[in-house]
Amino acid sequence: MASTDSDPGTEAPVPSALKILVAGGFGAGKTTLVGAVSEIAPLSTEEVMTEASYGVDDLSGVESKTTTTVALDFGRITINESLVLYLFGTPGQERFWFMWEELSEGALGAIVIADTRRLETCFAAVDFFERRGVPFVVAVNCFEGAHLYEPDEVREALSLNPEIPVVLCDARDRKSAKDVLLTLVNRVAESVSA
Amino acid sequence: MQAHDEFPDGIRPVPPQRDVVGDYGEDFAPEEAGPLVRPYVIAQGRDHADTVQLDMISVVIAAKRAEVDELALEPEQLRILELCRKPQSVAEVSAHLDIPVAVVKVLISDLLNRGLALARAPYKAKSPVSRDVLQAVLDGIHRL
Numbered sequence: 001m002a003s004t005d006s007d008p009g010t011e012a013p014v015p016s017a018l019k020i021l022v023a024g025g026f027g028a029g030k031t032t033l034v035g036a037v038s039e040i041a042p043l044s045t046e047e048v049m050t051e052a053s054y055g056v057d058d059l060s061g062v063e064s065k066t067t068t069t070v071a072l073d074f075g076r077i078t079i080n081e082s083l084v085l086y087l088f089g090t091p092g093q094e095r096f097w098f099m100w101e102e103l104s105e106g107a108l109g110a111i112v113i114a115d116t117r118r119l120e121t122c123f124a125a126v127d128f129f130e131r132r133g134v135p136f137v138v139a140v141n142c143f144e145g146a147h148l149y150e151p152d153e154v155r156e157a158l159s160l161n162p163e164i165p166v167v168l169c170d171a172r173d174r175k176s177a178k179d180v181l182l183t184l185v186n187r188v189a190e191s192v193s194a
Numbered sequence: 195m196q197a198h199d200e201f202p203d204g205i206r207p208v209p210p211q212r213d214v215v216g217d218y219g220e221d222f223a224p225e226e227a228g229p230l231v232r233p234y235v236i237a238q239g240r241d242h243a244d245t246v247q248l249d250m251i252s253v254v255i256a257a258k259r260a261e262v263d264e265l266a267l268e269p270e271q272l273r274i275l276e277l278c279r280k281p282q283s284v285a286e287v288s289a290h291l292d293i294p295v296a297v298v299k300v301l302i303s304d305l306l307n308r309g310l311a312l313a314r315a316p317y318k319a320k321s322p323v324s325r326d327v328l329q330a331v332l333d334g335i336h337r338l
Contacts, residue, residue, distance in 0.1 A: 014314040015253055015281055015314070016314050016315070016316060017253050017314075017316045017317060018251075018316065018317045018327075018331065019316070037335075043289035044289055045250075045285050045288040045289040045295055046288070046294050046295070047250075047294065074285055074289075076283075076286070079330055079331055080330055080334060083330055083334070084281075085331060085334065085335075086283060088250075088285075105249075106317075108331070120210045123213075126212060154209065157209035157210065157211050158212050159212055178335055178336075178338055181335050182332065185328060185331050185332050185335065188323065188328060192322050192323055192325075192328070
């Protein structure tokens, strides 16, 4: 592998990167939350994902596979000169499982944004992170300052384990988004020491 | 943040309940749904057989004193080297140059093989994350 930890031939030290996933249904506020804390305007990249087909070998051609182009929005927080944190907004629908598989690999943790107007849009993400053992928190995004359900009701509706934090947030607000991130990292710290 | 304002008569909707079993059914076979790199045109038909394993958040930087034979490279690769004078993740390169991640990986991989760039693999959170790293992340977020 061509990676290197310290090479005198580069302009600057090469930091290593960490990532946190921000999952939630369409319009739940993923990119808004990423933008609230990112040091760069959220960027968008396209990943061409090919879903596996069963009983089909590689020679039989692309027409038998489903190729999906998925747009990912992400932001960046420079932690220090050796660490950079990336926040990836990930589509919440179940049909993107195949992508979460790759995205969640090595992720520090995840924020599941719950939109109480359509709470069921975050079920798949909760299922996924629970099964994968990825530490996560649920952030209830308060649109227009209002939320339909209290955190305890959301916790109950999602059948969450008691140790999973559920917090209210305003995804547009930097301080509020920061608090969600801090809650997650503290949760990761707990799960490490547990 | 006041809840329930819309329901002055006290009649409130019941939240939908997640099925805790969360059965994915037989379709759930993540091991088989790995990424399949399908680079095209600008990657000159090379596939992932000769590519270095790069992650979306592998951080790439151009090598400082490397001799660059501009004719041997794709124009996109020259743009990547330009962009990576400062450390950039694969995802950032993809976003800035508007080239899909899978293609960017192939182009960067070629630059790595030529010794024109260096990449640093992501911090692996799989093994327990060290306290120091977590504390650094907390401090970094606090400073925002």
